[in-house]
Amino acid sequence: MKKVLFIASECVPFIKTGGLADVVGSLPKYFNKDEFDVRVMIPKYQSIPEEYKQKMTYVTHFYINLAWRSQYVGIMMMEYEGVKVYFIDNEYYFSGWTPYGDIKFDLEKFAFFSKAALSALPSLDFRPDIIHCHDWQTGLIPVYIKDVFAQNPFYHGIKTIMTIHNLKFQGVYDMKTVKDFSGLSAYYFAPDKLEAYGDANYLKGGIVYADYVTTVSETYAEEIKMPFYGEKLDGLIRARSNSLCGIVNGIDYKEYDPATDRLIYQNYNARTWRKEKIKNKTALQQELGMEVDPKKFMVGIVSRLTDQKGLDLVDYVIEEICAPDLQLVVLGTGTPKYENLFRHYEWKYKDRVSASIYYNNERSHKIYAACDAFLMPSLFEPCGLSQLMSLRYGTLPIVRETGGLKDTVVPYNEFESSGTGFSFCNYNAHEMLGTIRYAKHIYYDRRREWNKMVDRAMAADFSWNNSAKKYEQLYYSL
Numbered sequence: 098m099k100k101v102l103f104i105a106s107e108c109v110p111f112i113k114t115g116g117l118a119d120v121v122g123s124l125p126k127y128f129n130k131d132e133f134d135v136r137v138m139i140p141k142y143q144s145i146p147e148e149y150k151q152k153m154t155y156v157t158h159f160y161i162n163l164a165w166r167s168q169y170v171g172i173m174m175m176e177y178e179g180v181k182v183y184f185i186d187n188e189y190y191f192s193g194w195t196p197y198g199d200i201k202f203d204l205e206k207f208a209f210f211s212k213a214a215l216s217a218l219p220s221l222d223f224r225p226d227i228i229h230c231h232d233w234q235t236g237l238i239p240v241y242i243k244d245v246f247a248q249n250p251f252y253h254g255i256k257t258i259m260t261i262h263n264l265k266f267q268g269v270y271d272m273k274t275v276k277d278f279s280g281l282s283a284y285y286f287a288p289d290k291l292e293a294y295g296d297a298n299y300l301k302g303g304i305v306y307a308d309y310v311t312t313v314s315e316t317y318a319e320e321i322k323m324p325f326y327g328e329k330l331d332g333l334i335r336a337r338s339n340s341l342c343g344i345v346n347g348i349d350y351k352e353y354d355p356a357t358d359r360l361i362y363q364n365y366n367a368r369t370w371r372k373e374k375i376k377n378k379t380a381l382q383q384e385l386g387m388e389v390d391p392k393k394f395m396v397g398i399v400s401r402l403t404d405q406k407g408l409d410l411v412d413y414v415i416e417e418i419c420a421p422d423l424q425l426v427v428l429g430t431g432t433p434k435y436e437n438l439f440r441h442y443e444w445k446y447k448d449r450v451s452a453s454i455y456y457n458n459e460r461s462h463k464i465y466a467a468c469d470a471f472l473m474p475s476l477f478e479p480c481g482l483s484q485l486m487s488l489r490y491g492t493l494p495i496v497r498e499t500g501g502l503k504d505t506v507v508p509y510n511e512f513e514s515s516g517t518g519f520s521f522c523n524y525n526a527h528e529m530l531g532t533i534r535y536a537k538h539i540y541y542d543r544r545r546e547w548n549k550m551v552d553r554a555m556a557a558d559f560s561w562n563n564s565a566k567k568y569e570q571l572y573y574s575l
Contacts, residue, residue, distance in 0.1 A: 102225035106234035127565035141184035233268035236303030259307035268299030313480035314501035318343030347561035397468035402431030407474030413526035494518035
């Protein structure tokens with residue numbers, strides 16, 4: 098029985114700010130239970146909903162030294178959907194209503210969390226063979242295992258994997274401060290270890306010291322070896338490329354299933370969608386106060402409204418996108434510039450543009466079910482989950498060929514009658530506009546081709562089962 102411990106800063110359903118939480122919360126459920134015992138460890142934030150706090154049981158508590166301070170560590174535990182989850186408790190670090198805030202305090206908090214997580218292992222009656230770390234918040238764990246904990250025979254032979262969910266976020270601060278927070282000696286603050294461009298970098302420490310590095314799609318694993326995507330760590334990524342691979346994320350096929358989804362207006366499946374899916378469109382048009390027309394080509398965007406998501410391209414040609422024969426439905430929050438852009442176009446074209454500038458899970462499901470196409474023109478996208486959800490709902494993605502978008506959306510080929518969506522290559526507004534117009538042309542003028550694509554999209558399998566098998570192989574190889 099292989100024992101694996103996921104250590105991360107967030108996990109569905111306890112706490113979530115992004116896709117990382119979905120991975121940590123969903124993936125462990127899909128491992129073969131006869132061969133793998135996979136458990137999860139996260140901080141016990143004050144903002145975890147009360148219903149889960151009630152179900153936690155106390156395991157133990159102790160004190161650890163972090164540099165010059167002595168800190169309380171409490172361990173709580175609960176089982177959720179067959180997975181044991183441990184919570185590290187410390188009121189000083191994990192109070193507050195959001196998991197992240199001031200970067201300086203976050204760096205101290207996650208240095209504490211990394212050391213506390215490792216210190217907790219001997220009292221858990223669970224000695225992992227592999228510790229699977231996620232993102233910069235756990236970057237110090239592989240470093241500590243080779244340093245503070247190396248003298249203790251309990252930790253000998255534990256392997257570490259570092260998964261990069263988004264290389265943009267690295268946990269960077271000045272060296273003196275990090276030295277103080279982490280309690281690591283000056284030896285670790287050299288250019289081949291934690292030092293990067295004069296500062297200390299948590300994620301870099303994790304990449305240098307982990308036994309293996311993964312990221313969330315095959316294309317992204319290649320892209321981050323290049324300066325444009327490498328966020329100044331491309332040299333290190335190239336140096337570690339023999340211990341690097343990309344495994345694409347999945348989505349929870351129980352939660353995102355048009356046949357059983359309670360949040361959408363009308364359920365449908367791969368057989369009935371031709372009759373039933375359209376009812377979601379007219380109901381959403383009605384709810385949003387748009388022109389009700391089942392034949393109108395409807396495009397959805399559910400996204401953080403930021404530059405990374407390619408919205409500067411949309412900004413550049415939005416007048417052309419919002420043509421009379423297209424409806425645009427937007428959901429999300431982000432940079433005020435983009436929030437106001439979509440608000441303005443909703444005001445200008447009330448019958449064909451809707452902008453919901455907030456986030457709402459129910460509305461997102463309705464958009465996936467109602468739209469004909471889904472737009473994701475990202476500048477970079479490590480994996481992306483929205484395109485997987487839209488495929489599942491038979492809503493064809495229009496994406497830029499980067500990262501996980503390139504790995505999961507097969508571009509339409511009219512000569513072979515193949516593909517599950519539409520894509521463009523260059524980061525260029527008119528190339529994107531051309532692809533939107535091409536999709537619109539297939540939708541209006543070659544409807545049988547469009548319908549066959551929807552069939553293929555709904556038949557694609559991006560459930561966690563596939564990803565779990567690849568992680569299992571990786572665990573065995575270590």
